[in-house]
Amino acid sequence: MESLGRMIEQFARGDITAGRFRAYRVPQGIYEQRESGKYMLRVRLPAGIILAHQMRAVAEVSSKYGNGTLHVTTRQDIQVHRVSLEGIYPALYYLFQAGLSTKGGGGNTVRNITSCFDAGVCAREAFDVSPHVLALTEALLADPLSYELPRKYKISFSGCSQDCASATVSDVGFIAKTRDGRPGFSVWAGGGMGANSRVGNLLEEFIPIFEVWQVAEGVKRVFDKHGNRKNKNKARLRFLVDKIGHKQFRKLYEEEIKNLREEPSGFTAPPAPTIDSPQPADSLNFQSERNGNGMLIPQKQPGYFMVQIPLILGDIEAPVFQALAEIIEHYGERCLHTTQQQNLVVRWIAESDLPALKQQLGRLNLGGAKPAILRDMVACAGASTCRLGICLSRGLAQALIEAFSGSGLDLAGLGNLKINISGCPNACGRHPVSQIGLFGVARRVEQRLVPYYTLQLGGKLEEGSTRLAGSVCTIASKNVPVFLSTFLQEFQRSDQHPDFEAFLDNGGKKLAEELAKNYSTVPAFYKDKNFYFDWGAEVAFSLAGRGPGECGAGVFDLIEMDLVGAAEALKDNRLFTAVSLAARALLVTRGEQPSDDMQSLALFKKYFLQEGLLEQKYEEVIDAAIGSLAASDRETSIPLTVEEVTSLVKRVDDLHQNMDDSLRFPQVGGKEINDIRESAQLNSADLSKDFRGVVCPLNFVKVKLALDQLKSGQTLLVLLDEQGADNVPSSVEKEGHKVLSLTRGNGYWQLIIRKA
Numbered sequence: 001m002e003s004l005g006r007m008i009e010q011f012a013r014g015d016i017t018a019g020r021f022r023a024y025r026v027p028q029g030i031y032e033q034r035e036s037g038k039y040m041l042r043v044r045l046p047a048g049i050i051l052a053h054q055m056r057a058v059a060e061v062s063s064k065y066g067n068g069t070l071h072v073t074t075r076q077d078i079q080v081h082r083v084s085l086e087g088i089y090p091a092l093y094y095l096f097q098a099g100l101s102t103k104g105g106g107g108n109t110v111r112n113i114t115s116c117f118d119a120g121v122c123a124r125e126a127f128d129v130s131p132h133v134l135a136l137t138e139a140l141l142a143d144p145l146s147y148e149l150p151r152k153y154k155i156s157f158s159g160c161s162q163d164c165a166s167a168t169v170s171d172v173g174f175i176a177k178t179r180d181g182r183p184g185f186s187v188w189a190g191g192g193m194g195a196n197s198r199v200g201n202l203l204e205e206f207i208p209i210f211e212v213w214q215v216a217e218g219v220k221r222v223f224d225k226h227g228n229r230k231n232k233n234k235a236r237l238r239f240l241v242d243k244i245g246h247k248q249f250r251k252l253y254e255e256e257i258k259n260l261r262e263e264p265s266g267f268t269a270p271p272a273p274t275i276d277s278p279q280p281a282d283s284l285n286f287q288s289e290r291n292g293n294g295m296l297i298p299q300k301q302p303g304y305f306m307v308q309i310p311l312i313l314g315d316i317e318a319p320v321f322q323a324l325a326e327i328i329e330h331y332g333e334r335c336l337h338t339t340q341q342q343n344l345v346v347r348w349i350a351e352s353d354l355p356a357l358k359q360q361l362g363r364l365n366l367g368g369a370k371p372a373i374l375r376d377m378v379a380c381a382g383a384s385t386c387r388l389g390i391c392l393s394r395g396l397a398q399a400l401i402e403a404f405s406g407s408g409l410d411l412a413g414l415g416n417l418k419i420n421i422s423g424c425p426n427a428c429g430r431h432p433v434s435q436i437g438l439f440g441v442a443r444r445v446e447q448r449l450v451p452y453y454t455l456q457l458g459g460k461l462e463e464g465s466t467r468l469a470g471s472v473c474t475i476a477s478k479n480v481p482v483f484l485s486t487f488l489q490e491f492q493r494s495d496q497h498p499d500f501e502a503f504l505d506n507g508g509k510k511l512a513e514e515l516a517k518n519y520s521t522v523p524a525f526y527k528d529k530n531f532y533f534d535w536g537a538e539v540a541f542s543l544a545g546r547g548p549g550e551c552g553a554g555v556f557d558l559i560e561m562d563l564v565g566a567a568e569a570l571k572d573n574r575l576f577t578a579v580s581l582a583a584r585a586l587l588v589t590r591g592e593q594p595s596d597d598m599q600s601l602a603l604f605k606k607y608f609l610q611e612g613l614l615e616q617k618y619e620e621v622i623d624a625a626i627g628s629l630a631a632s633d634r635e636t637s638i639p640l641t642v643e644e645v646t647s648l649v650k651r652v653d654d655l656h657q658n659m660d661d662s663l664r665f666p667q668v669g670g671k672e673i674n675d676i677r678e679s680a681q682l683n684s685a686d687l688s689k690d691f692r693g694v695v696c697p698l699n700f701v702k703v704k705l706a707l708d709q710l711k712s713g714q715t716l717l718v719l720l721d722e723q724g725a726d727n728v729p730s731s732v733e734k735e736g737h738k739v740l741s742l743t744r745g746n747g748y749w750q751l752i753i754r755k756a
């Protein structure tokens with residue numbers, strides 16, 4: 001706490017840079033929000049458990065230092081939003097007094113360990129996994145290495161093969177089972193959700209419960225030693241497993257386990273649990289109750305119930321949370337569980353207490369039956385607060401709730417159908433394992449950006465059968481509610497399918513694809529501006545404000561958007577568009593933002609063909625595209641074959657895949673681009689550049705290119721405008737260069753950097 005307090009003071013005085021402060025605060029679970037100067041505190045709740053007095057503390061902190069609204073996350077943490085810089089220390093101190101911490105809530109650390117919300121009371125479970133979550137949390141958090149990993153490390157525990165806690169798509173996942181009457185776990189590793197989701201591999205068929213720490217620590221050490229620290233976009237454990245293969249990964253893991261067996265661990269496994277035979281789910285009508293529309297779920301312990309408290313998109317007002325603490329103090333286990341669907345659950349309620357509890361919850365406007373499709377709809381923070389967000393996912397979720405309510409759909413009849421929405425491909429809304437998943441993307445229409453969602457269908461969690469949802473189509477954000485209402489109406493009309501999964505497998509996906517054709521294009525801006533504003537937005541859609549300090553991620557996204565666009569154009573036989581998008585894709589790495597097709601093609605020739613990064617045969621492809629610029633129908637007049645254009649798109653994609661962290665490419669034959677030294681000299685800097693008026697993230701890209709021209713230790717002077725001054729220094733520091741000064745000039749900023 002003391003060192004955090006010191007860092008905050010130093011940052012407030014301007015003694016340390018934003019980049020340095022960021023590197024310190026993020027692993028402590030303190031994130032800067034999209035609204036500059038406001039912070040989010042992510043409080044860890046292992047297994048999603050929070051005691052009554054801790055609920056009061058979180059509520060008080062939110063009311064006093066934050067915006068008075070708490071947010072339950074899909075990893076069962078709880079977040080306090082919009083805390084000012086001065087509020088961080090007192091807020092954390094207050095939480096600390098209540099036995100709560102944000103440490104490890106962000107950055108490249110061991111993140112909150114999750115479990116089924118009904119661990120200990122679920123009729124299907126092999127045994128209660130929550131004591132193992134708590135013991136492993138304590139052991140891992142005591143190790144300094146747990147805060148310096150190549151990237152975040154996510155662990156989950158499921159009580160049975162239903163895998164409600166998503167163990168099969170975690171970095172490491174434990175699934176409880178018994179063998180010959182002994183309790184233990186199967187272990188899955190290398191899974192994860194994000195832009196490149198992956199189902200984990202089975203690492204151990206069965207380990208006894210006292211080996212949980214060795215396994216989690218063994219994988220952690222492999223990750224620490226071999227993970228990619230150079231490229232944060234490819235740093236998660238799953239990329240390592242993909243790169244070296246599961247066999248080699250397993251070999252490295254076994255070496256670590258061998259060493260660990262000889263080390264004193266300091267880990268105390270919880271006592272062996274009592275093993276009840278799992279009750280046949282139907283005997284309690286358990287599964288249907290769990291996924292149904294009711295408020296109560298019977299526990300495996302006869303006469304006791306769980307009471308579900310649905311939240312709208314994980315939000316609850318702090319005073320209501322505080323009042324809820326007073327209520328649960330008198331019921332059940334006197335604590336609350338958060339769920340991965342961003343809801344709350346009170347457990348161990350005796351049947352005789354149900355009427356009184358329901359009444360008290362009712363006074364707070366909590367509880368009550370709600371169709372599962374609305375109750376369990378998940379949306380990540382999205383672009384309203386998340387710095388990486390593209391679309392306003394929460395706005396879309398609200399729009400869906402409204403649209404469904406007035407659509408004539410039989411919502412209760414949709415059973416346990418789930419919708420998960422992420423504001424970008426990073427999958428914090430867990431769309432890859434949802435039956436209906438959506439993630440935000442940006443599309444260019446003429447020269448404007450438009451919010452879109454990629455629809456993925458058919459995700460499923462179950463040990464041995466976990467399946468990632470597959471991309472089906474891309475729909476304009478404003479069309480998603482009407483599209484989904486229509487699609488679900490079609491599902492309900494097709495009563496020959498027993499469930500949604502069967503519907504998808506028997507023509508449902510095709511139907512979605514066909515239907516989407518009506519919703520995938522938008523009118524020109526001058527005809528209908530509505531499509532250019534995201535749900536709940538008051539200003540036209542843009543990527544402004546996205547990812548300060550994370551500029552590299554923005555660049556990669558722009559490239560991917562164009563490459564995806566080129567592939568889609570190829571599929572539709574729009575050859576001119578495919579060539580033009582492929583040509584434009586990588587220009588962002590050269591600091592160029594062409595305003596039309598002619599510029600894209602000409603600049604591509606200059607930077608990629610003349611620099612020897614592509615074989616000369618592609619010059620003919622580009623020239624053919626230039627030759628059709630004047631034609632009334634460029635797509636049909638372009639004298640190229642599908643094979644020629646496919647080859648260009650693939651070659652550009654290859655270059656992108658082989659781009660290094662400094663946005664450089666291998667030349668044909670393996671050499672790298674030569675420096676093109678400029679002679680401009682201002683002040684005593686070795687090189688000077690004027691990037692005023694250059695938008696984010698292009699200003700950062702241009703700075704990187706300028707730094708490329710310098711030797712280590714030389715200095716670069718750049719002129720930036722306000723937005724650039726906010727973003728570029730921290731991004732530059734992240735790359736290891738030193739910011740020597742940032743001073744305000746007359747309407748601009750002057751930044752001096754020493755190259756690392």
Ligand code: SF4
Pocket residue numbers: 380381382383386387388389390393422423424425426427428429
């Ligand atoms: S999915 Fe994207 S927008 Fe949503 S919280 Fe994660 S990073 Fe932010």
